[in-house]
Amino acid sequence: GIDISKLLATTGHITIDDGYGNTGSTQSAITFLDGEKGILRYRGYPIEQLAVNCDFLDVAHLLIFGELPTAKQSEDFRRMTLRHTMIHEEMRAFYGGFPREAHPMAILSSVVSALSTFYQDSLDPNDPRQVEVSIYRLLAKLPTIAAYSYKKSIGQPFVYPQNDLSYSQNFLQMMFATPCEPYEVDPDAVAALNLLLIVHADHEQNCSTSTVRMVGSSNANLFASISAGISALWGPLHGGANEACVLMLERILEEGGDVKKFVNMAKDKKSNFRLMGFGHRVYKNYDPRCIIIKKACDKVLSKLKIRDPLFDVAKELEEVALNDPYFIERKLYPNVDFYSGVIYRALGIPVQMFTVLFAMGRLPGWIAHWVEMHKNPNKRICRPRQIYTGPAERPFKQPE
Numbered sequence: 001g002i003d004i005s006k007l008l009a010t011t012g013h014i015t016i017d018d019g020y021g022n023t024g025s026t027q028s029a030i031t032f033l034d035g036e037k038g039i040l041r042y043r044g045y046p047i048e049q050l051a052v053n054c055d056f057l058d059v060a061h062l063l064i065f066g067e068l069p070t071a072k073q074s075e076d077f078r079r080m081t082l083r084h085t086m087i088h089e090e091m092r093a094f095y096g097g098f099p100r101e102a103h104p105m106a107i108l109s110s111v112v113s114a115l116s117t118f119y120q121d122s123l124d125p126n127d128p129r130q131v132e133v134s135i136y137r138l139l140a141k142l143p144t145i146a147a148y149s150y151k152k153s154i155g156q157p158f159v160y161p162q163n164d165l166s167y168s169q170n171f172l173q174m175m176f177a178t179p180c181e182p183y184e185v186d187p188d189a190v191a192a193l194n195l196l197l198i199v200h201a202d203h204e205q206n207c208s209t210s211t212v213r214m215v216g217s218s219n220a221n222l223f224a225s226i227s228a229g230i231s232a233l234w235g236p237l238h239g240g241a242n243e244a245c246v247l248m249l250e251r252i253l254e255e256g257g258d259v260k261k262f263v264n265m266a267k268d269k270k271s272n273f274r275l276m277g278f279g280h281r282v283y284k285n286y287d288p289r290c291i292i293i294k295k296a297c298d299k300v301l302s303k304l305k306i307r308d309p310l311f312d313v314a315k316e317l318e319e320v321a322l323n324d325p326y327f328i329e330r331k332l333y334p335n336v337d338f339y340s341g342v343i344y345r346a347l348g349i350p351v352q353m354f355t356v357l358f359a360m361g362r363l364p365g366w367i368a369h370w371v372e373m374h375k376n377p378n379k380r381i382c383r384p385r386q387i388y389t390g391p392a393e394r395p396f397k398q399p400e
């Protein structure tokens with residue numbers, strides 16, 4: 001019954017763990033991850049099985065409520081969610097104010113944060129009814145907010161959501177339809193997007209999820225907490241790696257396709273260059289999500305009859321790196337971000353939108369963790385300690 005961390009804190013003992021490599025921040029029943037064996041399960045179900053058998057919204061239900069929905073629950077959840085797909089017309093004014101070349105992740109976190117200005121009736125984290133409505137609102141509106149940010153960047157009018165379509169279908173039509181031309185959504189593209197959203201849906205206490213928990217621990221509302229998570233995801237060491245990885249692969253091609261040169265550069269600490277989409281804090285084995293995505297790349301490219309030289313470069317780079325002692329010794333394997341860009345490109349999604357797609361996938365995980373944290377009877381505000389290393393006390397003296 002003794003809480004060691006409380007005991008240590010009251011006796012003045014502080015543990016330092018840079019980057020929280022070995023600090024558990026919570027107990028959680030959502031996602032199981034074994035980085036040595038390369039295992040990932042949501043609520044006990046292997047990711048490999050969920051990825052090929054489920055609809056993304058059913059996986060969202062699983063993560064947030066703990067169980068896969070029955071047919072009736074699935075239909076109800078879909079209906080309750082999709083009725084919120086529109087965003088307030090006055091939110092368009094935000095898009096008018098953003099510069100056209102703004103990064104869509106910046107727009108995404110800003111507009112999600114602004115949801116708390118429009119939906120003031122669902123901000124109380126302690127009111128289950130309000131939390132439920134804000135969950136529906138977030139799940140429904142994120143694809144609309146995301147697609148609008150793309151339309152803004154190319155100067156096209158916004159395309160409204162269509163609630164009779166599936167989650168992925170609806171997103172693709174908002175991205176690619178125009179008032180002049182409807183968009184014929186290819187079922188293979190829809191299936192590929194659905195799979196990608198599922199494999200990104202949760203990954204326990206990663207940087208963005210920990211951020212969502214950290215912000216939520218102060219009883220900030222769900223919109224504010226998710227907006228913070230989106231900002232954390234944007235960084236190239238986290239979700240931003242999918243964009244950075246494709247830019248790296250393009251650079252390799254542009255510079256003649258010499259993958260060994262780039263592997264050598266990544267080994268040289270002075271170069272400040274890392275192989276994007278490689279390495280992971282927890283996986284010391286092949287990232288199981290990467291295996292699923294790599295297989296899906298083959299399938300999608302052949303179904304859509306696309307030959308992407310970037311996929312060939314990525315495979316070659318992987319092979320060279322995995323046989324290099326530097327990467328072997330450090331157990332550095334390709335991660336979820338290494339091949340996902342190949343599929344996004346095949347779907348016609350521009351590179352700046354890649355991390356936005358990651359955010360759409362990760363949203364149910366963020367929500368599930370926020371909800372789980374609030375249900376914990378022992379919840380306390382997250383407030384890490386420090387060891388002070390600055391000057392000792394000194395008297396005030398005006399600098400001359």
Ligand code: ACO
Nearest residue numbers: 236237238239241266274275276277278279280281330335
């Ligand atoms: N390329 C070259 N060397 C690498 C790479 C890489 N991609 N990743 C790690 N290393 C090296 C480090 O230089 C370090 O070497 P050292 O022991 O000689 O100092 C060693 O491997 C351990 O790396 P750390 O940075 O200590 O590992 P950490 O767990 O802190 O970082 C991270 C993990 C951020 C993912 C890192 O591997 C990285 O920067 N990868 C590239 C970015 C990326 O793909 N991020 C996406 C991760 S998945 C996700 O968040 C969705």
